[in-house]
Amino acid sequence: AIDPSFEENREVAEEHEGHEVWGPVEEPETLGIHGTHVAVDFDICLGDGACIDDCPVDVFEWVDTPGHPESELKADPANEDQCIDCMICVDVCPVDAIDVDAG
Ligand code: SF4
Ligand code: F3S
Ligand code: ZN
Numbered sequence: 001a002i003d004p005s006f007e008e009n010r011e012v013a014e015e016h017e018g019h020e021v022w023g024p025v026e027e028p029e030t031l032g033i034h035g036t037h038v039a040v041d042f043d044i045c046l047g048d049g050a051c052i053d054d055c056p057v058d059v060f061e062w063v064d065t066p067g068h069p070e071s072e073l074k075a076d077p078a079n080e081d082q083c084i085d086c087m088i089c090v091d092v093c094p095v096d097a098i099d100v101d102a103g
Contacts, residue, residue, distance in 0.1 A: 001096035002041040006033050017078050028067030035077035037101050038089070044097040047071035051089035051098060057082045060089070 006022050013023030022033040031042035052060045052075050061078040085102040
């Protein structure tokens with residue numbers, strides 16, 4: 001499962017589509033955690049898609065990740081600023097790849 005303390009245990013490695021990427025990042029096998037308020041551990045995500053189907057405000061968008069050992073599609077929190085903290089995505093992800101900091 002995603003480390004809920006990733007902000008203490010990792011450092012920002014880069015930016016992607018306006019959000020932070022928490023490293024380590026070594027493409028294509030290691031991709032880190034995308035987003036901060038809505039954080040998706042790309043190294044755990046296996047492209048299930050339940051988060052994309054169920055988020056009521058369309059926070060997530062698919063991104064291609066060719067060569068990643070878990071899956072070649074990831075749910076990117078492209079619109080994390082729109083999150084309404086409903087926690088549905090956290091509940092539906094089968095591998096607990098998502099952390100939402102509802103404060
Ligand atoms: Fe979408 Fe709710 Fe998850 Fe926020 S907590 S990203 S609104 S499903
Ligand atoms: Fe990935 Fe979980 Fe969404 S596996 S696509 S973060 S439901
Ligand atoms: Zn991203």
